Amino acid sequence: IDEAVDLWQAHGFDEKITFHNWKWRLLRAGHIPGAAMVNIETPTHRILFTGDFDTRDSGLVNGAEPVKCDILFIEGTYGGRSHPPKQHEQQRFLDRVTEVVGRGGTCLVPAFANGRTQDVLILLHKSGLNLNVHIDGMGKFLAKLYLEHPEYLRSSDDLEAALAWAKKVSSKSDRKKALDADVIITTSGMLDGGPSIWYVNRLRDNPENAILLTGYQARGSGGKKLLDQGKLPIFGTDTPIDLEVDQFTFSTHSGHDEILNFAQQCEAKHVVIYHADPVQARPPLVVALEAQGHTVHCPINGESYTIVD
The missing domain is CATH 3.60.15.10 (Ribonuclease Z/Hydroxyacylglutathione hydrolase-like)
Known part of the structure; x- marks a missing residue:
C-alpha cells in the first residue's frame, strides 16, 4: 500500500x-x-x-x-x-427512534463506517431530540479523519458538533455502558462483524430494543439473513433474533x-x-x-x- x-x-x-x-x-x-x-x-x-x-x-x-x-x-x-423522498425517510427514522426510546428500549443502528455513520449522527444531533447516543466502530475514526479535511464536507461544524455531542466508545467498559444508551451507532452496516454483533447478542433478550438498518444488505450478509430469516450468525451459530427490525433507505x-x-x-x-x-x-x-x-x-x-x- x-x-x-x-x-x-x-x-x-x-x-x-x-x-x-x-x-x-x-x-x-x-x-x-x-x-x-x-x-x-x-x-x-x-x-x-x-x-x-x-x-x-x-x-x-x-x-x-x-x-x-x-x-x-x-x-x-x-x-x-x-428512492423515497429523503426528508420523509429521515423523519420515519426519527419517529422510530422516538418510539423505541419512549418504551424504554435501545436502538441499535448498524451503519457503514464511511459516510453512513456520520450522516446518521448528524441527523440525530440536528433533530433536537433529547437522546443519549453512543458511537462505536471504525466510523468514529473516519469522522475524526473527515474533520482534518473540512474542505470536502458540506459543513464541518455540523459534524464536529455532532461528534462532540455523542459518547465515543473506546474500551470494554465503555461498550458495557453503551448498552444503556438510547441509540448505538456502530459498524458493520451489514452485521457481518465489528462491534454490531456483540451488541446484538447483548440486546437481543429485551423485546423493547430494536435494530434499525440504515443501508443496503447484500445477499449473503448477516443483515440480509436477519431480514429474511430473523436469524443472525453469532459466534458461528445461526441465532434467532426476536427483536423488531426495520430498514431505512439512506443510500447515497x-x-x-x-x-x-x-x-x-x-x-x-x-x-x-x-x-x-x-x-x-x-x-x-x-x-x-x-x-x-x-x-x-x-x-x-x-x-x-x-x-x-
Whole structure:
C-alpha cells in the first residue's frame, strides 16, 4: 500500500490538469466526502465519468452537479428503483427512534463506517431530540479523519458538533455502558462483524430494543439473513433474533429519477451504463434513457470502446 501511495499524484476539486492535449478536472460527486467525478476534454469530445454519485445533498456533502458533455459514463446501481423522498425517510427514522426510546428500549443502528455513520449522527444531533447516543466502530475514526479535511464536507461544524455531542466508545467498559444508551451507532452496516454483533447478542433478550438498518444488505450478509430469516450468525451459530427490525433507505447513490435528470441536464449524446444489475437495473434504465433521446451503451466486463475523433 505504501508503495502504491508513493506513486499517487493528488489533485484537488476543480484543479485543471493537462495530460498531452487532454484536459482533466475532478468534480464533486456527492456520495461520500472526497468522491469525485472525472471531467475530460479532448480536442473533439467532452467526457464525464460519474463514479459513485448522488445529486441529492446529505448531511456530509453537497450533491453532484451536471456538466455538459458528449459522452457520459454513469453508474446505474439504482436503475429501475426510485428512492423515497429523503426528508420523509429521515423523519420515519426519527419517529422510530422516538418510539423505541419512549418504551424504554435501545436502538441499535448498524451503519457503514464511511459516510453512513456520520450522516446518521448528524441527523440525530440536528433533530433536537433529547437522546443519549453512543458511537462505536471504525466510523468514529473516519469522522475524526473527515474533520482534518473540512474542505470536502458540506459543513464541518455540523459534524464536529455532532461528534462532540455523542459518547465515543473506546474500551470494554465503555461498550458495557453503551448498552444503556438510547441509540448505538456502530459498524458493520451489514452485521457481518465489528462491534454490531456483540451488541446484538447483548440486546437481543429485551423485546423493547430494536435494530434499525440504515443501508443496503447484500445477499449473503448477516443483515440480509436477519431480514429474511430473523436469524443472525453469532459466534458461528445461526441465532434467532426476536427483536423488531426495520430498514431505512439512506443510500447515497442516485436513484432512477436522479440518474435520468442528471443525464438530461448533461445533454449527453451517448450514455454508457456501468455498475448496474443486468436484469433488474439496466433494462429499465436503458428504456428510459433512450426515451430521452440518448444513445445508450451497456458494455460487459472486458469490452473496449474506441472514441473516434
